Amino acid sequence: MARAFRADRGRVVGRLQPYEVELVRGLVGDVVALVRADRPDNAVTARLFPDASPDPVAAAELRELIHDDLREGKLAAAKTLLDSLPDDGRVSLDGETAEVWLTALNDVRLALGTALNVTEESSQRETADDDMGMQVYDLLTFLQDSLVNAVSAVGGR
């Protein structure tokens, strides 16, 4: 199992098992493929690119304004994560890169959580040993939560 991210002399460090490295890379790659495909009828895409207004006309206008930059930002964050995740899983990030990791990992959690239909109730239940989807989701939750704390510690918050 991965070790929690922590702040260490101004950097954010963590350690993933090699199979976890492959898992995270695969999931980030899945998100990249989804974002590139840009299919608004997909539930995961709809969650990553939500309507910015309850009014459909205003939402369409805002989408024009926001969508392309948002898309580029998500792809860039995914690339940053992939580029700074070594094969051996020994992660060491400066504060800025760690913040980008937060965004990219969060997109992966949003994507997987949406695909798994995660609810507040289901995410609080203990995960069954054979529920692979939720096992992966729990790993992402563990990584994300410890990364938030480590980034906050490095940023002095």
Place this chain on the structure above:
Amino acid sequence: VARRDRSPPPTTLVGVTIAPERAREVSREERHEADRPWVTIVWNDPINLMSYVTYVLQKLFGYSREKATKLMLDVHQKGRAVVSSGAKETMEFDVARLHAAGLWATLQQD
């Protein structure tokens, strides 16, 4: 949910009763409509972590940990919270930044 005009009664005009003032009342009311600030609302979702939402609100808006935590709890418990208000363009910027962080946000006129 149907959209309703929830603008408060124009209290500044209370007591205006005589006919010639009517025209001014309307124009003032129109201006009141245009001047109403826009707000950015963050909505609850079952996936984003409480710690992460608090972090994002601190990071994007410069809020204290206390204020960001209170807003996060409002989102969590009440389903939504107004996280910023101001000019429409500023709210568009805020919503875009929140979407980039993966939060579910919308803007509307207050």
